[in-house]
Amino acid sequence: MEKNKIGAKPLLYPMPTTLVGANVSGKPNYLVIAYCNIVNYNPPLISVSLLKNHYTLLGIKENRTFSVNIPSAEMVKTVDYCGLVSGHKVDKSKLFNTFYGALKTAPMIEECPLNLECKLVRTLEFPENEAFIGEIVEAYAEQRYLTNALPDIKKLDPIIFSSHDYNYWKVGENLARAFHVGKELISENE
Amino acid sequence: MEKNKIGAKPLLYPMPTTLVGANVSGKPNYLVIAYCNIVNYNPPLISVSLLKNHYTLLGIKENRTFSVNIPSAEMVKTVDYCGLVSGHKVDKSKLFNTFYGALKTAPMIEECPLNLECKLVRTLEFPENEAFIGEIVEAYAEQRYLTNALPDIKKLDPIIFSSHDYNYWKVGENLARAFHVGKELISENE
Numbered sequence: 001m002e003k004n005k006i007g008a009k010p011l012l013y014p015m016p017t018t019l020v021g022a023n024v025s026g027k028p029n030y031l032v033i034a035y036c037n038i039v040n041y042n043p044p045l046i047s048v049s050l051l052k053n054h055y056t057l058l059g060i061k062e063n064r065t066f067s068v069n070i071p072s073a074e075m076v077k078t079v080d081y082c083g084l085v086s087g088h089k090v091d092k093s094k095l096f097n098t099f100y101g102a103l104k105t106a107p108m109i110e111e112c113p114l115n116l117e118c119k120l121v122r123t124l125e126f127p128e129n130e131a132f133i134g135e136i137v138e139a140y141a142e143q144r145y146l147t148n149a150l151p152d153i154k155k156l157d158p159i160i161f162s163s164h165d166y167n168y169w170k171v172g173e174n175l176a177r178a179f180h181v182g183k184e185l186i187s188e189n190e
Numbered sequence: 191m192e193k194n195k196i197g198a199k200p201l202l203y204p205m206p207t208t209l210v211g212a213n214v215s216g217k218p219n220y221l222v223i224a225y226c227n228i229v230n231y232n233p234p235l236i237s238v239s240l241l242k243n244h245y246t247l248l249g250i251k252e253n254r255t256f257s258v259n260i261p262s263a264e265m266v267k268t269v270d271y272c273g274l275v276s277g278h279k280v281d282k283s284k285l286f287n288t289f290y291g292a293l294k295t296a297p298m299i300e301e302c303p304l305n306l307e308c309k310l311v312r313t314l315e316f317p318e319n320e321a322f323i324g325e326i327v328e329a330y331a332e333q334r335y336l337t338n339a340l341p342d343i344k345k346l347d348p349i350i351f352s353s354h355d356y357n358y359w360k361v362g363e364n365l366a367r368a369f370h371v372g373k374e375l376i377s378e379n380e
Contacts, residue, residue, distance in 0.1 A: 044200035080372030172362025182270030
């Protein structure tokens with residue numbers, strides 16, 4: 001085995017492909033973001049990290065609310081478009097049908113199979129990015145995307161992002177049950 | 191379209207499956223973590239969020255270094271085992287071959303196709319979790335996992351985690367090129 005040093009790069013596989021939504025001056029804007037993940041289980045806290053010049057950032061600061069929307073593979077062209085053009089120049093409010101929840105100011109995308117409505121609880125300053133920690137106050141999904149009242153990853157058909165080579169991928173086959181498949185090793189190692 | 195309120199839960203699809211490594215009292219320990227993502231591009235900063243009682247957390251605080259290792263699908267049984275047993279009770283140092291890089295105290299897993307060596311730069315306190323922000327000081331991979339000197343997601347064959355229903359999945363087919371497939375919409379919307 002020979003490991004190559006491939007350089008200090010922000011590599012991680014897989015990354016999610018999300019559309020972060022915020023109202024900027026009263027109009028919805030949506031931005032494609034892969035730097036997103038959960039940071040606390042209960043209460044459910046999610047972190048989205050945006051470059052400081054992103055238009056959407058203005059809306060998050062203005063309303064202290066935002067949304068994380070999980071698009072499906074069939075939306076890939078429009079999703080990619082949201083990453084190619086800035087809300088500074090283009091009105092992205094007409095790309096999707098927008099709905100609102102209890103927070104009133106976090107625009108969510110009807111066409112996305114899963115929507116997380118978030119209340120800003122903390123802002124973190126990094127050299128190039130600003131991370132927004134949101135408490136998920138509600139999640140929304142149509143019945144057809146659920147199995148046993150929970151989102152079903154195969155029904156959602158979310159988009160995986162691979163960084164640096166810049167590609168989108170689909171979720172493939174089921175590999176194993178988590179917190180289960182490793183049980184047979186417990187007796188061997190104890 | 192009727193959206194159901196499915197409750198305020200920490201949902202996100204896909205999530206990565208990583209093995210976070212740290213030396214605890216001089217011995218490597220590895221923990222499976224899905225709450226992990228990049229928070230800054232340059233310098234490359236990565237966040238891992240651990241429950242406060244996790245054994246690995248002691249090592250991160252002790253040395254101010256840790257690693258994020260991306261396991262491949264064929265390692266799923268051992269990966270899952272790392273999530274089932276705690277370093278408080280079981281010595282997980284013998285499960286893998288460990289190597290070290292420039293930081294000397296961040297144990298990395300030879301068998302994982304990609305290793306990120308991290309220096310702790312910031313700690314964030316959340317109600318149940320503690321998030322560690324690490325600067326990636328080097329990344330390691332064997333030649334066979336690279337295409338054009340970058341990790342190739344299909345060669346890595348990383349494990350996707352789906353939360354709440356607790357399943358592991360493989361990466362499937364290529365969907366589209368990012369920052370490219372949406373270009374044809376630019377003229378239509380301008």
